[in-house]
Amino acid sequence: MIRKSMKDIINENNALDILFTKMLVDFKLYNDNPQDIELITKAYTLAKELHKNVRRRSGEAYMFHPLTVATMAVKYRLDTVTVCTALLHDVLEDTNYSYEQMAQNFGEDIASNVDCVSKMNKEDYNSANIDVHVGTICKLFRHLNFDEIRGTIVKLLDRDHNMQTMDSMPHKKQIIKSKETVEVYAPLAQGIGANYLKKELHDLALKYLEPQESLEIEQNLQTLNEQYNLETKAIIQNIYDNLKEHNIISYDTELAHAIKLRVKNDYSVYISLTKGRDYDSIHDLYALQITVPDIESCFQVLNIIHQNYPYFDDKFKDYIHNPKTTGYQAVHTTFVSKSGRTYQAQIRTKEMGLRNSFGIMYDLANSGYAQLGDIKQHYPFFQSLAEISATYPEDNYNFYEKIRYDLLGDKIYVRSATGKTYSLPVGSTILDYAYCFCPQRAAQIEQGKVNGNFVNIATVLKNQDLVDFTSKESVGDLNNHLKLVKTTKAKMLILERMNNNGK
Numbered sequence: 001m002i003r004k005s006m007k008d009i010i011n012e013n014n015a016l017d018i019l020f021t022k023m024l025v026d027f028k029l030y031n032d033n034p035q036d037i038e039l040i041t042k043a044y045t046l047a048k049e050l051h052k053n054v055r056r057r058s059g060e061a062y063m064f065h066p067l068t069v070a071t072m073a074v075k076y077r078l079d080t081v082t083v084c085t086a087l088l089h090d091v092l093e094d095t096n097y098s099y100e101q102m103a104q105n106f107g108e109d110i111a112s113n114v115d116c117v118s119k120m121n122k123e124d125y126n127s128a129n130i131d132v133h134v135g136t137i138c139k140l141f142r143h144l145n146f147d148e149i150r151g152t153i154v155k156l157l158d159r160d161h162n163m164q165t166m167d168s169m170p171h172k173k174q175i176i177k178s179k180e181t182v183e184v185y186a187p188l189a190q191g192i193g194a195n196y197l198k199k200e201l202h203d204l205a206l207k208y209l210e211p212q213e214s215l216e217i218e219q220n221l222q223t224l225n226e227q228y229n230l231e232t233k234a235i236i237q238n239i240y241d242n243l244k245e246h247n248i249i250s251y252d253t254e255l256a257h258a259i260k261l262r263v264k265n266d267y268s269v270y271i272s273l274t275k276g277r278d279y280d281s282i283h284d285l286y287a288l289q290i291t292v293p294d295i296e297s298c299f300q301v302l303n304i305i306h307q308n309y310p311y312f313d314d315k316f317k318d319y320i321h322n323p324k325t326t327g328y329q330a331v332h333t334t335f336v337s338k339s340g341r342t343y344q345a346q347i348r349t350k351e352m353g354l355r356n357s358f359g360i361m362y363d364l365a366n367s368g369y370a371q372l373g374d375i376k377q378h379y380p381f382f383q384s385l386a387e388i389s390a391t392y393p394e395d396n397y398n399f400y401e402k403i404r405y406d407l408l409g410d411k412i413y414v415r416s417a418t419g420k421t422y423s424l425p426v427g428s429t430i431l432d433y434a435y436c437f438c439p440q441r442a443a444q445i446e447q448g449k450v451n452g453n454f455v456n457i458a459t460v461l462k463n464q465d466l467v468d469f470t471s472k473e474s475v476g477d478l479n480n481h482l483k484l485v486k487t488t489k490a491k492m493l494i495l496e497r498m499n500n501n502g503k
Contacts, residue, residue, distance in 0.1 A: 116151030193359020
């Protein structure tokens with residue numbers, strides 16, 4: 001334990017109060033309700049008192065951690081319950097302060113969300129007779145299945161800050177936490193559309209899981225950036241000048257607000273390299289994120305790029321009219337510079353850009369928590385979670401396994417004949433797709449069709465497959481269907497139909 005002098009402790013307290021005051025100033029920019037400010041201040045005062053004799057392994061006062069997590073919540077313009085949950089998120093787990101006390105003093109919403117973030121305690125662990133890690137993950141996701149998400153968001157922000165400050169932890173714990181981050185928390189962030197957070201979690205975990213590869217990727221990207229810096233700047237300037245010339249943006253719009261260079265994050269580069277690709281073959285290693293006022297302007301910019309640069313026909317993606325399953329919207333095209341280097345253009349409106357980065361957190365900040373039910377309809381993640389929860393209401397082991405496979409596992413993205421994109425777990429068959437696309441026709445499926453070729457209904461799909469199927473008048477062998485499908489949704493629909501048929 002690192003000992004601190006009284007002077008150091010006083011300085012730390014002052015530093016905490018200064019950070020909290022600054023956080024409140026930022027909070028008041030979007031919510032100046034006196035009652036909310038009073039409740040947040042009350043939460044800060046209690047947490048600071050309960051954690052006053054506790055230090056992190058790095059030596060700093062523990063209270064810096066929940067205060068930082070709360071500051072992150074304010075950065076995303078989240079509501080009072082979320083900010084208070086962030087300030088209090090370790091209180092139930094690490095102190096003698098009870099759930100009943102928290103509910104009485106801060107309300108059931110805050111107490112429930114703090115409990116959601118807390119690990120299973122020994123009593124829960126013994127009574128449930130399951131692994132504490134499995135139980136904690138199940139607890140988090142079962143809470144998320146209800147009309148609530150704020151505790152889950154705090155858990156993601158908590159994990160983000162913990163990963164940022166992992167250097168002082170033992171190596172074994174660094175590895176355990178990093179694997180858990182890759183397997184659970186980064187996919188969870190992706191599921192709620194928080195792509196910025198997902199990428200940050202992935203990159204932070206990579207530094208501990210593959211330190212040498214992580215360093216090499218950083219160095220190689222830096223070298224490539226320096227090598228192509230002048231060309232990249234010239235391309236950006238050329239597109240920017242075209243935007244002004246065609247009145248797509250006003251002449252007083254700064255370049256930095258119109259076009260940004262996005263370099264593919266380290267973890268994604270690492271995954272590409274492990275699949276045998278090299279830097280030159282990663283077509284979206286560098287992307288120009290172009291922000292324009294409206295949807296019509298997005299397609300105007302697309303035409304400008306195609307008129308000025310050679311481009312790949314097969315790399316054009318209209319995610320505006322056919323959004324990704326995470327709600328991501330933009331128009332993508334990949335073009336080639338004079339040096340032969342490829343660039344991806346990601347063309348979107350400002351609102352699309354914010355939602356693409358922050359997902360449901362952006363929606364909540366703009367629409368409010370009262371609209372959560374409607375907001376969740378735009379994220380297939382929640383429908384899949386509800387289906388798994390309904391199938392395994394009390395069976396935590398199978399619930400956990402299906403979450404790992406259906407929700408958090410690697411995904412493929414396939415397209416229907418109409419161009420709509422569907423997300424399925426790796427290993428899904430065309431029958432899984434059929435039950436996702438149209439359950440009635442799926443039960444009467446005759447043949448599958450992948451990339452224009454007829455295939456068996458047991459065919460396993462690959463990423464970017466164009467999928468369709470034919471159906472007959474009669475219902476097929478549902479028992480056989482049940483053996484062939486992998487996803488919880490397909491199994492649930494088949495069993496439901498079998499029960500309705502009296503089988």
